[in-house]
Amino acid sequence: xxxxxxxxxxxxxxxxxxxxxxxxxxxxxxxxxxxxxxxxxxxxxxxxxxxxxxxxxxxxxxxxxxxxxxxxxxxxxxxxxxxxxxxxxxxxxxxxxxxxxxxxxxxxxxxxxxxxxxxxxxxxxxxxxxxxxxxxxxxxxxxxxxxxxxxxxxxxxxxxxxxxxxxxxxxxxxxxxxxxxxxxxxxxxxxxxxxxxxxxxxxxxxxxxxxxxxxxxxxxxxxxxxxxxxxxxxxxxxxxxxxxxxxxxxxxxxxxxxxxxxxxxxxxxxxxxxxxxxxxxxxxxxxxxxxxxxxxxxxxxxxxxxxxxxxxxxxxxxxxxxxxxxxxxxxxxxxxxxxxx
Numbered sequence: 587x588x589x590x591x592x593x594x595x596x597x598x599x600x601x602x603x604x605x606x607x608x609x610x611x612x613x614x615x616x617x618x619x620x621x622x623x624x625x626x627x628x629x630x631x632x633x634x635x636x637x638x639x640x641x642x643x644x645x646x647x648x649x650x651x652x653x654x655x656x657x658x659x660x661x662x663x664x665x666x667x668x669x670x671x672x673x674x675x676x677x678x679x680x681x682x683x684x685x686x687x688x689x690x691x692x693x694x695x696x697x698x699x700x701x702x703x704x705x706x707x708x709x710x711x712x713x714x715x716x717x718x719x720x721x722x723x724x725x726x727x728x729x730x731x732x733x734x735x736x737x738x739x740x741x742x743x744x745x746x747x748x749x750x751x752x753x754x755x756x757x758x759x760x761x762x763x764x765x766x767x768x769x770x771x772x773x774x775x776x777x778x779x780x781x782x783x784x785x786x787x788x789x790x791x792x793x794x795x796x797x798x799x800x801x802x803x804x805x806x807x808x809x810x811x812x813x814x815x816x817x818x819x820x821x822x823x824x825x826x827x828x829x830x831x832x833x834x835x836x837x838x839x840x841x842x843x844x845x846x847x848x849x850x851x852x853x854x855x856x857x858x859x860x861x862x863x864x865x866x867x868x869x870x871x872x873x874x875x876x877x878x879x880x881x882x883x884x885x886x887x888x889x890x891x892x893x894x895x896x897x898x899x900x901x902x903x904x905x906x907x908x909x910x911x912x913x914x915x916x917x918x919x920x921x922x923x924x925x926x927x
Contacts, residue, residue: 758773
């Protein structure tokens with residue numbers, strides 16, 4: 587059984603209030619002023635991907651449709667023993683199939699007594715003890731219910747992010763703040779290891795970057811250069827990313843704007859991290875924070891369109907945290923699930 591709606595309580599901005607997701611769409615936008623809990627909702631996304639909801643001091647309120655496969659784990663067919671009485675599946679579990687149920691999980695993932703918004707009566711024809719046994723069996727099943735995001739790889743890009751020169755390392759990990767980006771690009775461009783083909787950067791990422799930038803800039807190449815002596819505060823031995831435009835030559839990211847760095851970090855998460863981890867893009871959930879901080883409106887619009895097309899094509903899930911909604915978004919993004927706080 588899948589919990590198609592989930593809210594939580596007990597985390598920072600939501601100590602007493604419930605907040606969460608009634609549904610998940612390919613692109614989900616969380617909008618609100620600073621210090622209203624947007625980041626905490628992305629924390630919930632991470633917890634749902636991990637599937638380990640207990641041990642965080644949070645409570646959860648869930649809703650979903652009961653299905654036969656899940657119900658039969660506690661209402662076994664061909665069983666008629668115990669306080670339930672009657673046939674456990676035919677006389678109990680089958681009566682609950684396709685019924686919507688609401689329940690809560692405490693800090694230790696213990697399920698509360700379920701409720702039924704459609705007025706379903708859980709009473710057993712065998713009396714109070716049998717009814718109580720029905721509730722016990724159902725609560726046992728509800729402890730193990732998963733969310734559609736369960737098992738996804740959760741990737742997050744923070745609002746405070748950057749791409750900086752780095753000392754060489756073969757540990758290809760991209761942090762939420764952008765640490766590791768230079769080494770990932772360097773490895774794909776300079777290694778002879780066929781596991782890391784340069785086309786992933788020099789073709790796939792470059793094409794996507796040009797698609798996002800459109801008329802605002804077209805890049806002919808992506809390169810990395812080695813600093814063989816300390817220069818402008820960059821230590822000796824560090825590598826740095828350079829982008830080349832026609833008639834301008836190679837320009838280092840150190841001398842480029844934050845908007846370009848933001849676009850590259852988004853594309854590294856979408857296009858390159860799945861290659862590194864050798865997983866399908868559909869296995870990922872991406873959470874991007876305040877992309878509008880670094881991008882002018884036309885560039886932001888193209889990036890949002892790229893994100894929507896990516897989510898639909900790759901069957902991935904994307905969350906965006908924004909301080910305010912751009913005026914063009916309501917008409918441009920039919921798939922977006924907006925959460926106003």
